[in-house]
Amino acid sequence: xxxxxFRQGGMQIIVPRPQGRSGLPRPVRRLLGPVLLLAVWExxxxxxxxxxxxxxxxxxxxxxxxxxAAGGELAHALEASLARVSxxxxxxxxxxxxxxxxxxxxxxxxxLIDGVVHMARTLPWVGLIPLLIIWLGIEEASKDxxxxxxxxxxxxxxxxxxxRQVDPGLIEAxxxxxxxxxxxxxxxxxxxxxxxxxxxxxxALGSAWLALVFAEQVNSLNGLGxxxxxxxxxxxxxxxxxxLFIYAFLGLAADFSIRFLESRLLAWNGAFATS
Amino acid sequence: xxxTVCPPxxxxxxxxxxxxxxxGARRVLADLDxxxxxxxxxxxxxxxxxGKSTLLRILCGLDTQFEGEVAVPSRRxxxxxxxxxxxxxxxxxxxxxxxxxxxxxxxxxxxxxEVMLEHRAAAWPRELSGGEAQRAALARALVRQPDIxxxxxxxxALDALLRLKAQQLVARVWERHGFSVLLVTHDVEEALLLADxxxxxxxxxxxxQMDVTLARPRDVSGPGFGAMRRTLLAWxxxxxxx
Numbered sequence: 001x002x003x004x005x006f007r008q009g010g011m012q013i014i015v016p017r018p019q020g021r022s023g024l025p026r027p028v029r030r031l032l033g034p035v036l037l038l039a040v041w042e043x044x045x046x047x048x049x050x051x052x053x054x055x056x057x058x059x060x061x062x063x064x065x066x067x068x069a070a071g072g073e074l075a076h077a078l079e080a081s082l083a084r085v086s087x088x089x090x091x092x093x094x095x096x097x098x099x100x101x102x103x104x105x106x107x108x109x110x111x112l113i114d115g116v117v118h119m120a121r122t123l124p125w126v127g128l129i130p131l132l133i134i135w136l137g138i139e140e141a142s143k144d145x146x147x148x149x150x151x152x153x154x155x156x157x158x159x160x161x162x163x164r165q166v167d168p169g170l171i172e173a174x175x176x177x178x179x180x181x182x183x184x185x186x187x188x189x190x191x192x193x194x195x196x197x198x199x200x201x202x203x204a205l206g207s208a209w210l211a212l213v214f215a216e217q218v219n220s221l222n223g224l225g226x227x228x229x230x231x232x233x234x235x236x237x238x239x240x241x242x243x244l245f246i247y248a249f250l251g252l253a254a255d256f257s258i259r260f261l262e263s264r265l266l267a268w269n270g271a272f273a274t275s
Numbered sequence: 276x277x278x279t280v281c282p283p284x285x286x287x288x289x290x291x292x293x294x295x296x297x298x299g300a301r302r303v304l305a306d307l308d309x310x311x312x313x314x315x316x317x318x319x320x321x322x323x324x325x326g327k328s329t330l331l332r333i334l335c336g337l338d339t340q341f342e343g344e345v346a347v348p349s350r351r352x353x354x355x356x357x358x359x360x361x362x363x364x365x366x367x368x369x370x371x372x373x374x375x376x377x378x379x380x381x382x383x384x385x386x387x388x389e390v391m392l393e394h395r396a397a398a399w400p401r402e403l404s405g406g407e408a409q410r411a412a413l414a415r416a417l418v419r420q421p422d423i424x425x426x427x428x429x430x431x432a433l434d435a436l437l438r439l440k441a442q443q444l445v446a447r448v449w450e451r452h453g454f455s456v457l458l459v460t461h462d463v464e465e466a467l468l469l470a471d472x473x474x475x476x477x478x479x480x481x482x483x484q485m486d487v488t489l490a491r492p493r494d495v496s497g498p499g500f501g502a503m504r505r506t507l508l509a510w511x512x513x514x515x516x517x
Contacts, residue, residue, distance in 0.1 A: 173359035176335050176351070177373030177415070187372060191363035268363040268399045 056238040061245070064238040073227065078246070080222040081212060084140065085250075088147025089208050093201070095148065096155025103156075104163035104193075105185060117156055125149045126214055133218070143215035150211035151204040158200025162193030195269060198262050205254040209247060287346075288313045288423050288455040289334065294343035296329055296479075303329045304341070305479040311423070316449055316456045318466035321476035322511065327459050330476070331427050334457065348423050352416030352454075356428045358408035360400040360415075367396040370415045378418065386418040387411070390444060406437040410444065417448060423455040430465065442468055446492070463507045467500060468493050475510050483510060 024032075038058050044050050045057030052060065068074040099117070102109035129146060136142040166189055174188045216225020224243050231239035289311035296304040303326045311317050321327045332338040333345060335353050360369045370386060371378025380396065387393045390410040400408060409429060416424055426445070430438040446469055449456055460466055466473045466487075473485045485507070489499055508514065 167359075169355070169357060169359050170361060172337055173353075173355065174361075174373065175337060176353040178375070178419075179373045183373065187364070188361065191361070194363070266363075268365075268401070270401055 053235070053237055056241060060238055061242055064236075064242050068227075068239065068242065074246075077222060077224050077227045077243075080220075080226075081216065081224045082250075084143050084215065084223065085147060085208055085212050087140075087144045088211065089151050089205065091144065092148035092151025092204065092208075093155055096152045096200075096204075097159060097197075100156045100159035100163075101185075104160045105189070114160070117153070121153050121157070125153075125211070129214065129218060138219050143212075143220075146215045147208050147211040150207035154200045154203040154207060155197070156200075158196045158203070159193055162196025162200075163189050165196065166192035194265055198258060198265065201261075202255065202258040205258065206251065209251050209254070213247065286313075287311060288315070288348055289457065290344070290346040291330075291334075292344040294330070294333070294341060294345060296326075296333065296338075296341045303479050304333075307343075307476075307480050309474065309481060311455050311457060313422070313455055314453050316458070316469060316471045318458045318460055318470035318473045319476060320460060320463065320466050320473055320507065320511070321482075323461065325476045326479040327476050328427060331425055331457070331459050335425055348421070348455075350419055350422045352419050352421035352424045354409075354412045354416045354424070354426050354429045356431050358400070358412040360403075360408060360411055362400050364400075365396070366392070366398050366400065366403070366411050369400065369411060370418050372415070374418065382418060383414070386414045389417065389448060390414045406433055406441065409433060409441060413441075413444070413448070417452070420452075421454050423457065424449070426456065426458045428460055429458075430462075431460075438465075445469065450491075463504055463511070464495055467503055467507070468495070473507065475507070 023029075041055075042058050045052065045055070045060075056064070065074070099109075099113055103113040103117070104110065125146065128149065129142075132142040132145050136145055170188050170192065171184060174184045179187060212223075213225060216223045217229065220226040220229070224246060228240050228243045231237075231243070287310040289309065291307060291309045294304050294307040295302070307326075307330065309330075319327045319330070329338070333341050334347050335351065336347075360366070361372065364372060367380050367383035367387065370383040374382070384393055384396055387396050390413055392407060392410050392414060395403060395407060395411070400411070403411060409432075413429070429445075430441050433441055442465060445456070445458075449469075456469075458466070458469060467489070470487055473487060475482045475484065485503070487503065489497060489503070494500065
């Protein structure tokens with residue numbers, strides 16, 4: 001009888017699934033992957049499958065890290081690298097926001113700036129290193145400029161497209177509320193473009209680290225890049241790997257700082273709300 | 276039913292003479308004349324494409340590409356079909372946006388209380404329901420203590436029950452504040468419920484006008500309502516029967 005009913009499209013019983021999976025909480029489960037990878041790496045090193053000259057074991061990296069920190073080399077290198085990134089990011093951000101606003105808010109600015117920027121954008125900025133060295137010298141200025149360039153383009157492009165995407169209805173509403181031109185920029189256009197600007201900034205910080213690595217491979221006398229180059233000459237794979245990890249952690253920290261900015265500045269946007 | 280409007284005792288709140296507006300070769304407003312008296316509630320009725328929204332944009336100061344004579348009060352409140360709240364400002368910040376000197380939370384709270392939204396002052400616009408957002412937009416128009424309120428189909432996106440409530444709210448604040456209202460709508464019943472005078476637009480000009488003499492508060496089932504409704508529908512070229 002039951003079978004017959006089902007053939008005719010009868011009842012179906014939907015069984016409730018037990019809520020919540022038993023076992024480990026999600027953050028712990030997410031940590032399992034990296035921990036497992038480290039364990040395999042350590043195991044392979046201990047078993048002698050990988051030579052320490054090719055890839056040193058994780059535990060020896062901690063020792064190297066302690067040595068570098070104790071000798072003061074690490075702090076010195078970090079200081080130099082962070083100073084370069086800071087100067088480059090601030091300069092690139094200021095230029096990107098300044099020119100981006102000029103270009104998106106005035107017709108003359110758009111005609112003068114936008115085309116040039118989009119042409120220049122097609123140049124791979126790494127290719128500019130030799131030119132920057134000739135123009136600005138081999139010292140800090142050329143390195144700062146390279147980082148600033150890497151930051152400028154994503155900031156400019158995302159800001160301009162963000163301003164263009166603001167709902168024209170909101171601009172009209174702002175005008176009927178008696179906002180001046182500057183008031184519309186401050187209360188409507190800039191906050192409306194903020195999600196795009198932060199996306200641009202996140203991408204820009206990623207490029208900034210990349211530019212730092214490139215810049216420091218060329219005749220640096222300090223910084224993480226110098227540490228890597230020096231380690232290569234004395235065949236210290238462990239120092240190279242430690243520096244690579246530090247680059248990765250710095251990139252991660254930059255990403256977290258952008259996430260923090262988003263949660264503060266974009267609280268109005270449900271996607272970023274913390275509560 | 277058409278009556279000539281009484282000559283204004285005082286200077287009109289809105290005065291438009293010989294207004295012309297073209298979009299390319301298409302003539303949208305053709306020698307349009309209209310007056311609105313202080314405190315008068317005028318409903319602008321017409322099929323879509325008759326130029327009523329264009330007229331409203333000109334009166335709000337959003338469109339200055341026109342020919343003719345237009346005089347409106349400098350203190351104006353506007354509510355659009357969409358609430359158009361800034362998503363990045365809390366409700367109370369939206370209400371006082373553009374006020375000079377800058378408005379405070381207290382300024383916003385008193386006008387939000389008037390539209391029964393005081394408890395949502397600190398909310399983000401995305402957290403509001405459709406009806407609440409529309410009321411917040413009305414509060415934003417009211418806080419400016421306008422001499423005229425321009426309403427561009429502000430109830431069109433609301434469901435039938437909310438629309439009725441919103442109409443009652445507008446009638447209440449209008450009676451309390453005594454400003455003029457220009458309500459753009461294509462809803463005949465809404466115009467009859469709210470307006471002192473209904474102006475019918477056709478092809479970019481005023482086709483005819485009707486003084487609504489029904490006693491307030493009004494009711495769709497009240498005496499005289501049906502007859503006026505039939506007249507208006509006939510003007511719009513529709514028979515009232517379904």
